[in-house]
Amino acid sequence: MFQLDLLSRTPVYEQIINQLESFVLNDILTPHTQLPSVRGLSVELSINPNTIQKSYSELDHRGIIYSVPGRGCFISEDAKSILSNLSRSKLSSLEDLFSELKVAGVTKDEIKTIVDSVYEKGAKL
């Protein structure tokens, strides 16, 4: 389920967060779905349980998941809407990215072509 890159500059605990959040956005993980246990996932990914714990703790803090003592962790009801709002806020950063492409000689049509191709396709992952 999770794919880690131990050589990446992105911390492992953050890679787990990012991937889990993308699963939520793509409806692969829906509200009240139980997550893998801290210990179970640590064995599967061959990393320390504390690292998983750190990821889950942060996700809980963001309201993406909730934990039930003695039971496990689950996707929260509002997970997707929270993440959707966050993603929308990334719209503003597009301006900087496009500016960079512009000075590099990329035309607006090239960008728009990519936009169209993404929105024609079905769900991607």
Place this chain on the structure above:
Amino acid sequence: MFQLDLLSRTPVYEQIINQLESFVLNDILTPHTQLPSVRGLSVELSINPNTIQKSYSELDHRGIIYSVPGRGCFISEDAKSILSNLSRSKLSSLEDLFSELKVAGVTKDEIKTIVDSVYEKGAKL
């Protein structure tokens, strides 16, 4: 000339690299222009000379600048073309970004509007 964010996760030496490269792309720094000295810039930015040295060393390795022993560092002839080609290669990552915005409920028109606004304006910085 340079603006540092010491709280950023991005290393200082990398912030310097990024900003200098953006200056080149925006024709603020042109070929054979002399860069601030390692010691001078370290005083101006209140950071260690070795940090500047690391930035310059990496820029030299990328072919963005060249150093003349005893004279100083200068913008290389091919600096802009090198960086332009690198920026163009970022086009491919647009697909992933747009996919994320799509699942978040952002419409294609919203994106295209931003594209147009950027390409209408003059140089940004």
Place this chain on the structure above:
DNA sequence: TGTGTGTACTATGTCACATAGTACACCAAA
């Protein structure tokens, strides 16, 4: 000769990240 330039090197400190190990409280099933 003197000053400013890039370059190289070792040593040190700090911090995020990850690991290791232990312990406790809770829930559910046997």
Place this chain on the structure above:
DNA sequence: TTTGGTGTACTATGTGACATAGTACACACA
């Protein structure tokens, strides 16, 4: 009740990137 699985909390340790501190050397130019 007992047992095993769950989340949670805590301390200690190791590692590596990053930055600093200090020194030293070779080169160019006035």
